Amino acid sequence: MMTRRETLLGAALTSLVLTAPAFAAAADDIGKLPRQKIDLVAPPFVHAHQQATKEGPKVIEFKMVIQEKEVVIDDDGTKFQAMTFNGSMPGPLMVVHQNDYVELTLVNPASNTMPHNIDFHASTGALGGGALTLINPGEQVVLRFKADRTGVFVYHCAPGGNMIPWHVVSGMNGAIMVLPREGLKDRDGKPLHYDRVYYIGEQDMYVPKDESGKYKTYGSPAESYTDTVEVMRKLIPTHEVFNGRVGALTGKNAMTAKVGETVLIVHSQANRDTRPHLIGGHGDYVWETGKFSNPPETNLETWFIRGGSAGAALYTFKQPGVYAYVNHNLIEAVELGATAHFKVDGTWNDDLMKQVSAPGPIPNAPSN
Amino acid sequence: MLLALKLKIAVAALAGFATPLAVAPLVIDRGGDRALDAQQAIVEIAPGAISYRLSGEFTRGGRQVEAPKGALRFDRPVAIMLHQVSAADYQLCVDDGACRAMTAGTAIRADRPAIEVSWHDASAYAEWLSAKTGVIYRLPTDAEWAYAAASRFKDDGLSTDSTDPSVRWIARYVRESEIDRAAAALRGFGGFGANERGLLDLAGNVWEWTSTCFVRTALGDDGRALNHTSNCGVRIAEGQHRAYVTDFIRDAKAGGCSAGLPPIHLGFRLVREPNTPMALLRKQFARAAS
Numbered sequence: 001m002m003t004r005r006e007t008l009l010g011a012a013l014t015s016l017v018l019t020a021p022a023f024a025a026a027a028d029d030i031g032k033l034p035r036q037k038i039d040l041v042a043p044p045f046v047h048a049h050q051q052a053t054k055e056g057p058k059v060i061e062f063k064m065v066i067q068e069k070e071v072v073i074d075d076d077g078t079k080f081q082a083m084t085f086n087g088s089m090p091g092p093l094m095v096v097h098q099n100d101y102v103e104l105t106l107v108n109p110a111s112n113t114m115p116h117n118i119d120f121h122a123s124t125g126a127l128g129g130g131a132l133t134l135i136n137p138g139e140q141v142v143l144r145f146k147a148d149r150t151g152v153f154v155y156h157c158a159p160g161g162n163m164i165p166w167h168v169v170s171g172m173n174g175a176i177m178v179l180p181r182e183g184l185k186d187r188d189g190k191p192l193h194y195d196r197v198y199y200i201g202e203q204d205m206y207v208p209k210d211e212s213g214k215y216k217t218y219g220s221p222a223e224s225y226t227d228t229v230e231v232m233r234k235l236i237p238t239h240e241v242f243n244g245r246v247g248a249l250t251g252k253n254a255m256t257a258k259v260g261e262t263v264l265i266v267h268s269q270a271n272r273d274t275r276p277h278l279i280g281g282h283g284d285y286v287w288e289t290g291k292f293s294n295p296p297e298t299n300l301e302t303w304f305i306r307g308g309s310a311g312a313a314l315y316t317f318k319q320p321g322v323y324a325y326v327n328h329n330l331i332e333a334v335e336l337g338a339t340a341h342f343k344v345d346g347t348w349n350d351d352l353m354k355q356v357s358a359p360g361p362i363p364n365a366p367s368n
Numbered sequence: 369m370l371l372a373l374k375l376k377i378a379v380a381a382l383a384g385f386a387t388p389l390a391v392a393p394l395v396i397d398r399g400g401d402r403a404l405d406a407q408q409a410i411v412e413i414a415p416g417a418i419s420y421r422l423s424g425e426f427t428r429g430g431r432q433v434e435a436p437k438g439a440l441r442f443d444r445p446v447a448i449m450l451h452q453v454s455a456a457d458y459q460l461c462v463d464d465g466a467c468r469a470m471t472a473g474t475a476i477r478a479d480r481p482a483i484e485v486s487w488h489d490a491s492a493y494a495e496w497l498s499a500k501t502g503v504i505y506r507l508p509t510d511a512e513w514a515y516a517a518a519s520r521f522k523d524d525g526l527s528t529d530s531t532d533p534s535v536r537w538i539a540r541y542v543r544e545s546e547i548d549r550a551a552a553a554l555r556g557f558g559g560f561g562a563n564e565r566g567l568l569d570l571a572g573n574v575w576e577w578t579s580t581c582f583v584r585t586a587l588g589d590d591g592r593a594l595n596h597t598s599n600c601g602v603r604i605a606e607g608q609h610r611a612y613v614t615d616f617i618r619d620a621k622a623g624g625c626s627a628g629l630p631p632i633h634l635g636f637r638l639v640r641e642p643n644t645p646m647a648l649l650r651k652q653f654a655r656a657a658s
């Protein structure tokens with residue numbers, strides 16, 4: 001079913017194709033650039049990349065296959081009709097350098113049921129590419145855009161009208177990191193490096209319940225639509241999770257680091273505000289709005305990620321142990337699921353913290 | 369042997385913390401619903417001994433140490449339920465107005481355990497069943513649970529003398545991470561198999577409440593208990609790992625500051641006391657002391 005808006009977008013697309021010769025010359029120059037193909041990996045991991053590069057701009061080729069599938073989103077086995085970029089919620093983090101060209105092949109296999117597209121907040125024009133990428137099941141499209149500004153940016157599906165928020169909170173969101181060619185820097189221009197990078201995509205979910213209060217299950221995304229929108233419109237999520245399910249980044253899946261290592265944490269939320277906090281640690285350098293041309297703030301306790309944006313925090317672990325990384329709306333962290341763990345190995349530093357006296361009875365107080 | 373002796377001392381110390389006993393009027397009621405009592409599938413475990421690591425936290429010289437472990441003898445048989453209390457049985461108590469209703473939408477089935485019950489819910493059920501049958505039913509102590517669970521009981525010792533608090537912390541986290549949290553679907557009784565005593569589903573995906581409080585004990589250099597503090601607002605739930613859970617919690621959830629991993633489900637099974645005058649006396653004492 002095409003909405004009026006989609007029809008208009010379709011018309012815009014046609015006129016764009018007709019005017020294509022106008023930028024054919026530029027396209028030829030791009031054709032001479034070196035090309036690099038990158039295989040994406042599922043979050044929280046990030047494909048191998050250079051933090052700084054002396055090489056000139058390239059065309060970076062990515063491919064994502066859209067997958068509609070049923071997933072389990074909590075330990076109670078709640079089933080969810082997910083729509084995903086490349087099979088994961090969030091979609092994979094793409095990393096390029098400023099002035100590289102991102103060339104994405106987006107595939108919508110015939111086994112899917114719905115049209116999808118992609119809107120890159122990092123790109124310029126055509127609704128972030130959304131107007132040029134709407135594909136039906138059984139189709140694919142190739143979009144190229146110039147990563148002309150640095151930062152971490154959200155991408156998401158935006159197939160028009162009511163479909164937009166529904167596809168986003170069903171899983172179709174992710175992020176791209178456009179690094180400065182010379183790498184990250186602090187406010188004084190001193191280079192900053194990371195030993196590890198993790199990508200955390202936070203997502204609000206709205207799962208309908210039946211009369212008895214049990215989460216309902218559906219055979220397909222379309223069957224879940226009407227009930228789901230009813231829950232969405234109340235704006236109270238039933239789940240608020242990192243990487244697609246409650247506990248996706250805890251236990252065996254906890255993120256790891258070592259004392260002395262510097263970790264870059266990229267955090268996106270495509271739909272709703274969040275406020276990451278590392279319990280027992282800090283944000284040494286934080287690009288709260290996620291854009292590297294602005295100087296990073298330092299020594300933050302909690303940082304704010306506006307709905308529809310991504311941020312980045314750099315932290316060097318100083319103490320071993322298990323850290324909780326949470327949305328510091330603690331109701332959302334504990335009750336709704338927005339909690340991850342870091343397991344950090346190393347040697348304890350008594351100077352930073354010491355239990356001077358272990359818990360015991362209060363001296364000079366009558367004991368029970 | 370020395371360790372066993374120390375353990376005995378520590379156990380005695382732990383047993384001794386209860387407030388002074390007040391003797392309540394003793395009423396021996398031999399009435400009750402014998403049919404309901406007969407319906408309870410009970411396994412009687414003969415007297416014997418197990419190797420048991422004490423619950424709670426222990427410090428020595430102001431720092432946390434591994435809990436003492438030793439032989440624990442049971443001179444009397446332990447009669448304990450074959451399986452966890454079923455949702456259908458728990459519902460009888462709810463229908464009687466003595467127990468809090470289960471979470472909306474819970475299937476009232478005779479072959480599935482009652483879950484999402486707090487320690488108070490479990491205790492209320494035990495009270496109700498005792499009153500109804502005229503036979504004393506109660507939650508097992510942690511030691512009794514361990515005795516009944518035998519090889520299903522998980523020793524939670526973490527041998528580390530490190531002064532680095534993160535070593536113990538990470539070791540516990542890694543061990544608790546072994547739990548397959550995705551396997552939360554309830555199974556019918558027997559779905560997690562029987563142990564060598566014939567008891568069903570111990571250390572499956574339902575943790576079982578015990579009557580044991582959270583106790584922190586300071587040990588002297590000789591291993592004797594110097595002092596302790598107890599918190600009976602936190603009770604031990606036994607299962608794939610020994611969990612310390614706030615008594616009014618029905619559904620222990622992951623996340624937040626406590627970066628540990630909680631039980632998947634909370635349920636319970638009960639111990640049946642032999643209906644001797646001594647047992648009834650003990651019961652009266654226990655009630656007066658709590």
Ligand SMILES: [Cu+2]
Nearest residue numbers: 116157167172
């Ligand atoms: Cu879509």
